[in-house]
Amino acid sequence: MYLFQKIEEAAFKPLDARRTIAEFLLANREKLPEYTMEEVAKLTHTSKPTLVRFAKYFEYSGWKEFIFAFTHEVAQFAGNHFDIDTNIPFGNQADTLEIIENIANLRIQTIKETASLMSLSDINQAAQIINRANTTIIYGRSPNSYFAELFKRNLNAIHKKAFFADEAESGLISHTLTKQDCAVIISYSGNNSTTYPMKNLKILLESQVPIISITSGGKNYLRDYSTISLNITSREKLYSKIANFSTEESIQFILNVLYAKLFALNYDGNMEMKIENSRMLEALRMTTFKDISEEL
Numbered sequence: 126m127y128l129f130q131k132i133e134e135a136a137f138k139p140l141d142a143r144r145t146i147a148e149f150l151l152a153n154r155e156k157l158p159e160y161t162m163e164e165v166a167k168l169t170h171t172s173k174p175t176l177v178r179f180a181k182y183f184e185y186s187g188w189k190e191f192i193f194a195f196t197h198e199v200a201q202f203a204g205n206h207f208d209i210d211t212n213i214p215f216g217n218q219a220d221t222l223e224i225i226e227n228i229a230n231l232r233i234q235t236i237k238e239t240a241s242l243m244s245l246s247d248i249n250q251a252a253q254i255i256n257r258a259n260t261t262i263i264y265g266r267s268p269n270s271y272f273a274e275l276f277k278r279n280l281n282a283i284h285k286k287a288f289f290a291d292e293a294e295s296g297l298i299s300h301t302l303t304k305q306d307c308a309v310i311i312s313y314s315g316n317n318s319t320t321y322p323m324k325n326l327k328i329l330l331e332s333q334v335p336i337i338s339i340t341s342g343g344k345n346y347l348r349d350y351s352t353i354s355l356n357i358t359s360r361e362k363l364y365s366k367i368a369n370f371s372t373e374e375s376i377q378f379i380l381n382v383l384y385a386k387l388f389a390l391n392y393d394g395n396m397e398m399k400i401e402n403s404r405m406l407e408a409l410r411m412t413t414f415k416d417i418s419e420e421l
Contacts, residue, residue, distance in 0.1 A: 127343040128198050129154070130314070131183055133363050145169050146179050154199045162188050207234050212366035228370065235358055235374040242342070242356040243382070251337045251353045252386040255280070258307040258335070261287040262298055264322035265311035268369070269376060273311060276380045282402060283388060283395045292321040299325045304333035313357060313372055315340040315347030326350050339379050355379050 136147035180191035338351035
């Protein structure tokens with residue numbers, strides 16, 4: 126979870142000094158290097174000690190360290206510019222063609238950035254962990270649960286035992302796992318250790334279960350305790366957006382790449398198995414469209 130997202134969370138808390146400072150920072154993120162600490166305190170009707178407490182709330186030693194981290198994060202995102210606004214990809218006057226083009230371009234931009242965030246060694250290691258596992262359990266809240274179910278289905282298709290652990294059953298399922306299994310946890314923020322799915326981490330760690338996390342960039346609770354972390358592109362705000370267009374595309378892409386790498390570890394065997402399974406399970410499917418027909 127990036128710092129700007131944590132600041133946005135603070136901006137949605139009940140009206141107090143933290144919210145006032147957070148709103149100012151988000152509204153003036155490009156100009157912050159121009160302001161002194163005294164000026165920020167004056168403009169937010171707070172004080173220098175209050176700004177220090179605000180910085181420490183985000184686990185920085187002081188205001189200077191906090192501003193350094195935030196301005197560098199802003200510069201990083203500015204340097205990797207998206208042509209389409211991730212949060213508001215179209216306006217209230219957009220016609221159908223503009224909506225189609227903007228959503229298509231946003232998906233392309235998201236996939237490219239997600240690919241650039243991928244570590245080859247992490248993808249390889251994650252695939253090897255799943256390949257060796259007796260059972261893979263996938264955790265995630267809605268809508269991530271939908272992507273989890275698709276990933277589970279792909280794993281099952283190449284005879285990899287996989288299940289989705291919903292919130293109600295996740296504790297019971299987690300207690301059955303051992304270090305011969307693995308867990309895949311999907312969470313954009315990756316925070317709040319007391320809620321699903323992060324509340325299962327303690328159980329998994331005690332049983333030495335390898336944990337593959339799919340989460341946003343920056344520091345978060347889930348990343349700290351994962352064996353491998355795969356990075357979701359993280360440009361979306363937590364609240365001020367039309368939908369999770371970019372996040373959902375990024376998660377699906379990561380899971381598809383992970384499955385494809387796993388498939389490639391035994392390419393010929395998996396291809397033979399996939400085709401044979403499809404012949405048996407889908408024997409009654411018919412088509413008159415010759416381009417997708419299996420008939421020669």
